[in-house]
Amino acid sequence: xxxxASPVExxxxxxxIMARSLVKRYKNTxxxxxxxxxxxxxxxxxxxxxxxxxxxxxTAIAILSGLFPPDSGTVLIMGTEFRxxxxxxxxxxxxxxxxxxxxxxxxxxxxxxxxxxxxxxxxQKLQDRIARCLExxxxxxxxxRPVSTCSGGMKRRLNLxxxxxxxxxxxxxxxxxxxxxxxxxxxIHEQLSELNxxxxxxxxxxxxxxxxxxxxSRVGIIDSGRLVKQGSPExxxxxxxxxxxxxxxxxxxxxxxxDT
Amino acid sequence: MMKxxxxxxxxxxxxxxxxxxxxxLFIMPAILVVVITLVQENVMELTGQKTTRVLFLxxxxxxxxxxxxxxxxxxxxxxxxxxxxxxxxxxxxAAVTNGDYQVGIVVPAGSSARFHRETARLLQKNxxxxxxxxxxxIPVRVFFDPGIMPGLRSxxxxxxxxxLQTIAMEAKIEALERMLKGLMARLGVPPEFxxxxxxxxxxxxxxxxxxxxxSQVSSRPTGTSPYNPVQQNVxxxxxxxxxxxxxxxxxxxxQERKSGIWIRLTSLPVSPLLxxxxxxLAYIGVCLCQFLLIGLIGSxxxxxxxxxxxxxSRNPAGVLLIVLFSSLAACGYGIFLGMICSTYExxxxxxxxxxxxxxxxxxxxxxxxAMPRVMQRLSTISPLNWGLTAFHDLLMRGxxxxxxLDDLGRLAIFFLLTILLSWKxxxxxx
Numbered sequence: 175x176x177x178x179a180s181p182v183e184x185x186x187x188x189x190x191i192m193a194r195s196l197v198k199r200y201k202n203t204x205x206x207x208x209x210x211x212x213x214x215x216x217x218x219x220x221x222x223x224x225x226x227x228x229x230x231x232x233t234a235i236a237i238l239s240g241l242f243p244p245d246s247g248t249v250l251i252m253g254t255e256f257r258x259x260x261x262x263x264x265x266x267x268x269x270x271x272x273x274x275x276x277x278x279x280x281x282x283x284x285x286x287x288x289x290x291x292x293x294x295x296x297x298q299k300l301q302d303r304i305a306r307c308l309e310x311x312x313x314x315x316x317x318x319r320p321v322s323t324c325s326g327g328m329k330r331r332l333n334l335x336x337x338x339x340x341x342x343x344x345x346x347x348x349x350x351x352x353x354x355x356x357x358x359x360x361x362i363h364e365q366l367s368e369l370n371x372x373x374x375x376x377x378x379x380x381x382x383x384x385x386x387x388x389x390x391s392r393v394g395i396i397d398s399g400r401l402v403k404q405g406s407p408e409x410x411x412x413x414x415x416x417x418x419x420x421x422x423x424x425x426x427x428x429x430x431x432x433d434t
Numbered sequence: 435m436m437k438x439x440x441x442x443x444x445x446x447x448x449x450x451x452x453x454x455x456x457x458x459l460f461i462m463p464a465i466l467v468v469v470i471t472l473v474q475e476n477v478m479e480l481t482g483q484k485t486t487r488v489l490f491l492x493x494x495x496x497x498x499x500x501x502x503x504x505x506x507x508x509x510x511x512x513x514x515x516x517x518x519x520x521x522x523x524x525x526x527x528a529a530v531t532n533g534d535y536q537v538g539i540v541v542p543a544g545s546s547a548r549f550h551r552e553t554a555r556l557l558q559k560n561x562x563x564x565x566x567x568x569x570x571x572i573p574v575r576v577f578f579d580p581g582i583m584p585g586l587r588s589x590x591x592x593x594x595x596x597x598l599q600t601i602a603m604e605a606k607i608e609a610l611e612r613m614l615k616g617l618m619a620r621l622g623v624p625p626e627f628x629x630x631x632x633x634x635x636x637x638x639x640x641x642x643x644x645x646x647x648x649s650q651v652s653s654r655p656t657g658t659s660p661y662n663p664v665q666q667n668v669x670x671x672x673x674x675x676x677x678x679x680x681x682x683x684x685x686x687x688x689q690e691r692k693s694g695i696w697i698r699l700t701s702l703p704v705s706p707l708l709x710x711x712x713x714x715l716a717y718i719g720v721c722l723c724q725f726l727l728i729g730l731i732g733s734x735x736x737x738x739x740x741x742x743x744x745x746x747s748r749n750p751a752g753v754l755l756i757v758l759f760s761s762l763a764a765c766g767y768g769i770f771l772g773m774i775c776s777t778y779e780x781x782x783x784x785x786x787x788x789x790x791x792x793x794x795x796x797x798x799x800x801x802x803x804a805m806p807r808v809m810q811r812l813s814t815i816s817p818l819n820w821g822l823t824a825f826h827d828l829l830m831r832g833x834x835x836x837x838x839l840d841d842l843g844r845l846a847i848f849f850l851l852t853i854l855l856s857w858k859x860x861x862x863x864x
Contacts, residue, residue, distance in 0.1 A: 242559045273697070275693060275695045284444075288440060292702045293703065333694075366492060
């Protein structure tokens, strides 16, 4: 007998990312990294996850992108639960990790060929995707350079390109512009906005408030493993009466140093 | 399947770019096999597994020296006559002490004459030793290289004593035969009625009635070689080099884990087992090349540097199976090291230490039978011992494939166990 989804379930299926009551506790830590974390990101949204060091941003992105499971709670990506079809979800999502996830001894192109083939791409399709990704991050002319000889900005851009190889419907970015020059950051911003306009759902973590304000259609502020505030940057500023996101962020998370 | 080949191709590309790593993987075992084999070749000389060179100085120039040389030459000894112009015993002793020869023998002047006199005197009534002589004993002087093993020294001493006793016994029988013939003639017994068995009594009595039969030599299968350092060292050091690939494998995994690469790989629609399989495939290729290189060195280079050539048995498929299973075990261990260690320093130190220890207790450096009993028991836990025993079964004992199945099984279980643990660790480390 065919079962029909309830209106609530049907609504949940429309979210690109849905996290319900996620809890994650690491060994030998006093408090959980994620503590009843809830998140809903609609298809086509550009969602920014902001938070101080140790707030749980990277853990949230790792669980949402399927790197490891939560201790409890549910993750649905495009309406599919991760535990049920992990490879199907991985096939339609892309991850750009905080660290440079590239082989130094290989060239830019060799790196992309390797990761592209692991996505199951081959032949002309793979070559076209590589060409498109290199063009997107302005590295076409440097495709034959070993990664070890690239600048920090070039590595960051190539790191992004590797996450775009499978033309993902959902893109997870963990501080993709950390430690690079203004030119590279500007290029990455432009390309991410373009990808979002073309329909890619983006979940983005950053420490740069102005970056989040410029790029994201909605932001969520995470602290101590919980989402403490979320909404569009304009609405959040209007509600709080703060001048900018940084003031709001400090107001919500406090001025005390977190990594001492 | 394409993803496995992709992972394997990436590993080979990374290895190709790491020239220093490649040199270590191939040059290290190649140098070791040449050096250790040359060293052990000398050890074999010192232990008598090769022909021993005996320097012979015959100052007597009589029958005794000739007979002694004849008897010794029948054994495993190469008799080298000392320069006749240079009769100096001190120089001869120096040549032996310096290790140019393992043994030096001097038959002093007048020995044959004294020997004849002493033999005749034994049959005289009231035979007594001559006054002023050092008894009836006629000395044959012998020097040994101080570096030769006690076993070889004892063996040569026994061989010399046996030769001297045989010469003495023959002389005594000849003297007795002569005396009996004289006695019969004096008693007037015609030669046809004499109870003596005719001429050549000493030769007849000297004929051996009992013999030791070395059935192993006669039953050695064709295509196999007796124990020699080449047959021991070529497979042994090839195995050592193969197991050393565990360190670069662990290094490659740790590089991925320490950078963001492992995170990216985990986010891709591939399992860790697939990535492990790619690495295994690439490094099995490396191990095969290592064995081929060491085998070629053994077969073609060794004869040019005075060593016997390495010979592969009649069962090349069996040899290939041993190489494959040993490679699997080495790769499994490398992957396990890469997953259990946190840094490359840890992996390289732990990897090098465990591989050297496993090689030492496994019989790569010293044959297992030469170890103390405790170490012999311990050797059975070393994967290098399993591989080496399988090689010995095929290459030296000439056994067929079924004889090595137990060792191949152990290597396969070791591989499966390390991969299973690595897979579990990969899940935990996510």
